[in-house]
Amino acid sequence: MQRIQESMVRVVGLRKTFGRRTVLHDVNFEFSAGKIVGLVGPNGAGKTTIMKALLGLLATDAGNIRILSQPVSVTTHTVVTQQVGALIERPAIYPFLSGWQHLQLITNSVAQMKWVVQVFQMEHYIYRPAKRYSLGMKQKLGIAMALVNRPRLVILDEPMNGLDPQSVKRLRHLIVQLAREGTTFLISSHILSELEKIIDTVILIDQGQVLLQRTMAQFQESARQSLMIRTMENARALRVLLQADYPVIQRGSDLIVSKPVALTPLLHILLDAHIQILKVNQYQEDLETVLLRLLAERKA
Amino acid sequence: MGQLLQQEIFKFRHQRLAWLAPVILVLLQAGLAMTAHGVSVSDQKFYVSSAYGGFQWLTILIIVIGASCVTMEFEYGTIKQLAIQVNHRWTIFVGKYVLVLGYSVLLHGVVILMTLLLKGSSGRNCSWQNIYLYHQSLLTNLVTNAALDMYGGVMIVGLVFLLASCSHNSAAAIAIGVGVCFVGEGVSSLLLQSFKSLLPVMKWNPFNMFFLQEEYGNPSYQQNVTHLTIQQLGVGNLVWALFFVGVGAVIFSRRRI
Numbered sequence: 001m002q003r004i005q006e007s008m009v010r011v012v013g014l015r016k017t018f019g020r021r022t023v024l025h026d027v028n029f030e031f032s033a034g035k036i037v038g039l040v041g042p043n044g045a046g047k048t049t050i051m052k053a054l055l056g057l058l059a060t061d062a063g064n065i066r067i068l069s070q071p072v073s074v075t076t077h078t079v080v081t082q083q084v085g086a087l088i089e090r091p092a093i094y095p096f097l098s099g100w101q102h103l104q105l106i107t108n109s110v111a112q113m114k115w116v117v118q119v120f121q122m123e124h125y126i127y128r129p130a131k132r133y134s135l136g137m138k139q140k141l142g143i144a145m146a147l148v149n150r151p152r153l154v155i156l157d158e159p160m161n162g163l164d165p166q167s168v169k170r171l172r173h174l175i176v177q178l179a180r181e182g183t184t185f186l187i188s189s190h191i192l193s194e195l196e197k198i199i200d201t202v203i204l205i206d207q208g209q210v211l212l213q214r215t216m217a218q219f220q221e222s223a224r225q226s227l228m229i230r231t232m233e234n235a236r237a238l239r240v241l242l243q244a245d246y247p248v249i250q251r252g253s254d255l256i257v258s259k260p261v262a263l264t265p266l267l268h269i270l271l272d273a274h275i276q277i278l279k280v281n282q283y284q285e286d287l288e289t290v291l292l293r294l295l296a297e298r299k300a
Numbered sequence: 301m302g303q304l305l306q307q308e309i310f311k312f313r314h315q316r317l318a319w320l321a322p323v324i325l326v327l328l329q330a331g332l333a334m335t336a337h338g339v340s341v342s343d344q345k346f347y348v349s350s351a352y353g354g355f356q357w358l359t360i361l362i363i364v365i366g367a368s369c370v371t372m373e374f375e376y377g378t379i380k381q382l383a384i385q386v387n388h389r390w391t392i393f394v395g396k397y398v399l400v401l402g403y404s405v406l407l408h409g410v411v412i413l414m415t416l417l418l419k420g421s422s423g424r425n426c427s428w429q430n431i432y433l434y435h436q437s438l439l440t441n442l443v444t445n446a447a448l449d450m451y452g453g454v455m456i457v458g459l460v461f462l463l464a465s466c467s468h469n470s471a472a473a474i475a476i477g478v479g480v481c482f483v484g485e486g487v488s489s490l491l492l493q494s495f496k497s498l499l500p501v502m503k504w505n506p507f508n509m510f511f512l513q514e515e516y517g518n519p520s521y522q523q524n525v526t527h528l529t530i531q532q533l534g535v536g537n538l539v540w541a542l543f544f545v546g547v548g549a550v551i552f553s554r555r556r557i
Contacts, residue, residue: 052380052557055380055384056383056384057380057383057384057557074389075387075388076387077384077387078387080384081384081385081386081387084384086380086384088380089377089380090377091377092376092377092378092379092380092381092382093376093377093378094311094314094372094376094378095376096314096315096316097311097314101310101314104310105307105310105311145381
């Protein structure tokens with residue numbers, strides 16, 4: 001029996017202007033429950049504006065937002081108050097309260113508070129006033145506040161900001177684990193290499209428009225592959241491969257085959273020509289390269 | 301609203317100023333009581349009925365607390381977290397307003413209690429039963445003054461909240477709040493004296509309402525300064541308070557976050 005996936009977020013025709021400047025143009029996207037969705041794009045693309053609109057923090061000029069099929073606007077966002085946790089821009093922290101007191105503001109469940117403190121390893125400073133926290137400590141507290149109620153949808157704006165590598169790894173594991181348990185994540189981050197490791201779907205935004213929404217599987221299919229070969233006689237190897245109609249160029253001391261090709265026949269050609277092969281590497285574009293290429297292609 | 305108010309109380313009681321304000325008040329009252337030692341019985345009655353200046357200091361403290369209570373949410377970026385939790389942002393504003401008014405009532409209690417203690421130690425030559433203004437006892441005068449000051453605070457806090465909603469940092473909001481509330485009285489009387497033809501309208505200006513408690517202590521103010529009765533000042537205070545809170549709530553709700 002096919003499992004029907006519940007729609008978590010549905011955004012249709014979203015438009016927002018600040019004065020004369022249009023920051024969101026007809027934004028449309030949708031994703032289902034249990035997914036980890038990456039919202040990526042250059043600075044000023046409109047990522048935070050979209051997140052604020054999803055949380056009912058921002059009045060929009062046109063369009064429709066639904067979370068779990070319930071409408072979201074500045075004056076109607078009951079679903080957000082009950083089912084959504086968020087960290088937007090910077091952690092919402094009162095310097096005079098301790099980390100524990102911040103969690104107390106959000107939940108009455110001591111068990112949930114202990115869980116989140118333990119998960120982020122905040123035990124040794126959670127009772128200290130937040131004014132004595134470092135940037136990373138504040139960031140962890142901000143994320144903990146978004147998660148402590150175990151909401152169904154978690155919206156995280158640049159969650160890796162200020163975190164040390166160990167904390168980033170721990171956060172990554174936690175997000176994946178919670179997603180497996182049914183929590184949906186919408187995450188924006190500039191650290192695409194980190195985001196790439198966890199997201200199921202990517203939404204690319206530029207100049208207030210959704211350029212594409214793809215699953216990571218679709219993304220990997222469209223990512224360009226290339227082959228790097230280093231031989232003892234690169235000039236002769238280049239000639240031989242060109243004669244055999246391979247799309248090859250020389251870059252420094254390497255030969256680059258710019259399309260995915262079968263490796264065995266190519267190696268046979270070189271070996272038959274008695275060319276000694278020193279190194280062979282296969283490359284696939286990562287998320288960052290693909291996105292930068294797409295953005296550059298759009299501008300061109 | 302109940303949960304929001306609980307949150308506000310939780311945050312407020314963890315702020316240093318919440319515990320420091322009563323201590324500051326008590327010290328200032330004690331300081332004035334010491335200078336009032338040995339003055340005439342008539343002056344002593346005045347000092348006691350005005351709670352050794354406690355009501356004036358209390359107003360300043362409430363302005364400081366009220367202004368920072370609103371602006372801190374924007375300064376710390378915590379307004380986003382709060383706004384997510386409620387459907388209508390104005391409820392945050394009203395919750396804070398109720399909290400500050402409640403705290404004002406508490407501080408008035410502290411001021412009265414301290415006045416009772418100070419009068420016991422430094423003002424023994426005038427009795428609580430002595431008749432003072434309006435043929436009422438000194439104690440009645442003190443309690444009435446406190447009640448009028450609390451009532452006047454409803455408008456002052458409303459005005460401070462309105463100013464704080466437009467402001468980007470608490471220092472500016474506090475400075476403007478204190479300035480408006482204390483210079484406002486002077487501006488009002490100056491206007492009323494300068495534009496006599498506009499008196500029927502001008503006497504209802506909000507700054508004139510600040511004189512509510514002072515007019516009770518100085519009945520001649522009705523003729524010379526405010527041109528309004530105590531009852532009229534009372535109604536004016538309430539109407540302006542509603543206006544300030546209403547406009548403040550709208551500005552607070554529409555502010556970009």
